[in-house]
Amino acid sequence: MATSIKPVVLCGGSGTRLWPLSTPSHPKQFLNLLGDATMLEVTLGRVLKSPFSNLTFGRPMVIGSERHGELITGLAGKADILLEPTGKNSAAPVAAAALAAEADELVLILPADHDIADVDAFHKAIAAGAEAAADGSVVTFGIIAASPATGYGYIEASDKSGHVIDVVRFVEKPDLETAKSYVASGNFFWNAGIFLFRAGDMLEAFRAHAPDILEAVSAAMPSGENGAAPTFDAAAFDACRSESIDYAIIEHHNALKVVPVDMGWSDIGDFLALWERSPKDENGNVLIGDVRAIDCRNCYIRASDTSISVAGRVGTVIVAAGGETLVCDMETVQSVKALARK
Incomplete structure (x- = not known):
């Protein structure tokens, strides 16, 4: 039986490290940086279908800024759209993604502006993590570190190898010597900010660790489309604190798993990465x-x-x-x- 995944693409980033190509009014996820398609279009293209018979993708959702509503609407194809009147980092849109799904539905959170060279390896990793997510774990995907990079957060796993491994802890961006020790150990992976979970489990995690964010987002969820892309209620959403999903939930949650994956990943975080x-x-x-x-x-x-x-x-x-x-x-x-x- 095939596992169905609901992809949710977060595209609220500003991409300031690629200025002047990327600007607040037209950030990098809406640019053709590596070909003829925008980063958002390429991201959505990765979750249209899978080469693996045990993995399928449902209708995607795109969550982004209201100021970019016209860009998102023009690029998102048949995806559902949810717009934020103000940016609140990643915790709020993840809460909204869980609220918009059925409790037992598997939700895949994806940044809109990353490059993945080996899409088959990406899908294989998703299929590997789906069983753990269905069993109640929040699954993240650890990029096998190619170098002691200091610009990424790291995930420490309980073992060096395995398809799905227990997470020991998340670590913020280290200095160079610390990063070298992480890579040498073999059980630290780059944190790509990609998460897979059952919607009901993520809601329980918010109730346990960030109930104020869940309450504010629940109050702000749009009730109708009114002929345009649905937008959070501005007053209710303004009451939500700005926090990353890592700080709000992931660093406090116990049922965490990591799927190590070598998929030619880059966050295209600066001009050096773009040149590479x-x-x-x-x-x-x-x-x-x-x-x-x-x-x-x-x-x-x-x-x-x-x-x-x-x-x-x-x-x-x-x-x-x-x-x-x-x-x-x-x-x-x-x-x-x-x-x-x-």
Whole structure:
């Protein structure tokens, strides 16, 4: 008998580390960063069907910002849509996803702006975690760490191997030496923010660990469509505190499992990650738009609304979009978020 999964895509992120490509009015999940389709469209495409006979996907839901309602409506296809009048981090939309599903329905939470190269491995991991989720566990998916990255949170598992492993703890972004020890141990995995659970079990977790969030979201749930994409009641939703699902629920919950998976995952969190995933020329350059480059190596150069001419650069990011121009070294791409705030 096939297991049916309800995919819920969260697309409320701002993507400021990819400024000026990604802006508050048009963040990265609505951009064609790695091809002809937007990140949101690609994410939804991964959960249309599965190559495995024991796994099927139901009608997806997309939860995002009301200010992006027109973008979401235009890109989400036949998905159900739920819009937030203000951003409240990830706990509130996860609570809404559980409330919108049947109690015994399996719900898969997905960020809208991640890249997954091996979709079959992704589906295989979902199928492996579905049984544990049906038995009452909240299942997360641990990315097998390719390097001691300090930009990700980590999941410590009780063992180094297995299809579905008990979670010991979640760890915030570590320093480099700590990250090296995690990777060397073999039982720490990157936290990709992908969760699978039975809706009723997640509601019980909210009642135990964050009842105020569940109460506020329940009061804010829309009662009718009124001919447009349903939106949370603004006054009721405003009373909900802003909190991540990790802090609100996951770090306090006991029945947690992790499925280790090597699926070519990236959160496309900055220009270095975007350069790594993009097709390159013979000199390692990613050149997009009206760009002329001479004697350049390992650069990401993208012109969206002008032309760019560059000579003699190595490991440099140059992006022109929306009347803004960014220039930085690959080693300093983490500074882009601060530049975006300025």
